[in-house]
Amino acid sequence: MSRTISLAVIPGDGIGQEVVAQGLKVLTAVLPQDVKLETKQYDLGAKRWHATGETLTDAELEQLRQHDAILLGAIGDPSVPSGVLERGLLLKLRFAFDHYVNLRPSKLFPNTETPLAGRPDIDFVVVREGTEGPYVGNGGSIRTGTPAEVANEVSVNTAYGVERVVRDAYARAQARPRKKLTLVHKNNVLVHAGHLWKNTFDRVGEEYPEVTTDYLHVDAATIFLVNDPARFDVIVTDNLFGDIITDLAAAVSGGIGLAASGNINPAGDFPSMFEPVHGSAPDIAGTGKADPTATVLSVALLLRHLGLEAEAVRVEDAVTADLAGRAAARTTDEIGDALTVRVAG
Numbered sequence: 001m002s003r004t005i006s007l008a009v010i011p012g013d014g015i016g017q018e019v020v021a022q023g024l025k026v027l028t029a030v031l032p033q034d035v036k037l038e039t040k041q042y043d044l045g046a047k048r049w050h051a052t053g054e055t056l057t058d059a060e061l062e063q064l065r066q067h068d069a070i071l072l073g074a075i076g077d078p079s080v081p082s083g084v085l086e087r088g089l090l091l092k093l094r095f096a097f098d099h100y101v102n103l104r105p106s107k108l109f110p111n112t113e114t115p116l117a118g119r120p121d122i123d124f125v126v127v128r129e130g131t132e133g134p135y136v137g138n139g140g141s142i143r144t145g146t147p148a149e150v151a152n153e154v155s156v157n158t159a160y161g162v163e164r165v166v167r168d169a170y171a172r173a174q175a176r177p178r179k180k181l182t183l184v185h186k187n188n189v190l191v192h193a194g195h196l197w198k199n200t201f202d203r204v205g206e207e208y209p210e211v212t213t214d215y216l217h218v219d220a221a222t223i224f225l226v227n228d229p230a231r232f233d234v235i236v237t238d239n240l241f242g243d244i245i246t247d248l249a250a251a252v253s254g255g256i257g258l259a260a261s262g263n264i265n266p267a268g269d270f271p272s273m274f275e276p277v278h279g280s281a282p283d284i285a286g287t288g289k290a291d292p293t294a295t296v297l298s299v300a301l302l303l304r305h306l307g308l309e310a311e312a313v314r315v316e317d318a319v320t321a322d323l324a325g326r327a328a329a330r331t332t333d334e335i336g337d338a339l340t341v342r343v344a345g
């Protein structure tokens with residue numbers, strides 16, 4: 001039976017434009033003939049903000065909601081005050097579409113660079129909470145701009161929000177061969193949120209006797225991510241810690257240009273959104289140096305989410321083969337073309 005995928009595309013800013021073009025090429029090439037792709041591009045980001053002062057309107061949010069999934073490049077530009085686009089567009093989307101599971105796999109592909117000695121066997125996934133924590137915008141400042149300024153940024157952690165993401169992480173750990181789940185937090189200092197997370201983690205864990213668990217404070221977790229990353233299988237953590245440790249995870253497992261992510265709404269009430277872990281990289285935008293592989297691997301997560309498992313594997317296999325043979329530096333387009341040829345052939 002034929003099927004149509006309705007995909008919203010938000011290239012965004014900087015290298016987002018460049019890498020999304022490659023991701024779309026690969027996606028188009030990998031789909032079987034009986035799956036039709038309908039894309040609608042949303043020109044959101046810095047240019048739009050400069051032209052209209054808008055980041056994301058309610059009408060656009062409603063249009064986006066109608067799609068099966070969203071592919072996003074990156075948001076943020078030095079010409080826009082920091083936070084305006086990140087909060088007003090990217091986080092607004094994640095919150096509005098209840099993307100409470102921010103899935104960030106880390107794998108050390110063959111022939112990729114790692115600063116770690118001995119090429120450890122890195123293959124873990126971070127389940128980062130995506131709708132709470134200090135990112136909710138629960139803050140403010142008084143006496144702003146004076147030497148007496150006081151600024152707050154409150155981390156919001158609800159029993160409901162913590163439990164649902166912890167449950168998702170247990171289910172993922174249960175489904176993986178090693179069946180191991182690590183909670184990363186800082187409950188020796190952030191005692192209120194930390195204890196909610198730890199108590200929830202322990203309680204839900206009773207339902208998963210086959211899953212081995214451990215707990216690490218986030219500072220110690222950064223040591224192990226460098227010294228012994230092979231110890232990790234599934235990590236569950238809050239929004240801020242997850243943001244930070246997944247950039248570190250990317251750096252030790254082939255670089256930020258390979259790190260994919262999915263902002264998942266597991267219930268399917270809203271479209272899930274797939275994007276590379278990296279940002280808009282203004283330092284290399286327009287140079288052709290951006291590696292589109294992270295976006296292509298995000299396309300694989302998108303395909304898997306839509307039930308196209310064989311196609312997801314084809315994309316991942318193409319990346320593995322391409323990285324194994326990748327010798328000289330190549331441009332964004334060249335990498336995208338090579339991956340397109342591989343998935344098509």
Ligand SMILES: NC(=O)C1=CN([C@@H]2O[C@H](COP(=O)(O)OP(=O)(O)OC[C@H]3O[C@@H](n4cnc5c(N)ncnc54)[C@H](O)[C@@H]3O)[C@@H](O)[C@H]2O)C=CC1
Nearest residue numbers: 074075076077086256257277278279280281283284290291
């Ligand atoms: N999901 C998103 O849309 C995100 C947006 N941002 C925004 O992006 C802007 C730049 O943020 P930064 O902190 O500089 O982080 P960034 O991830 O854009 O760049 C950090 C470093 O990684 C390099 N890099 C990033 N992606 C790469 C790729 N595909 N290939 C090769 N090198 C790559 C950059 O050149 C830079 O040296 C800011 O406005 C920030 O708020 C940052 C992170 C995520």
Ligand SMILES: CC(C)CC(=O)C(=O)O
Nearest residue numbers: 086087090091243277279
């Ligand atoms: C720009 C932030 C809102 C997001 C971020 O850094 C991330 O999700 O990795």
Ligand SMILES: [Mg+2]
Nearest residue numbers: 243244247277
């Ligand atoms: Mg980040």
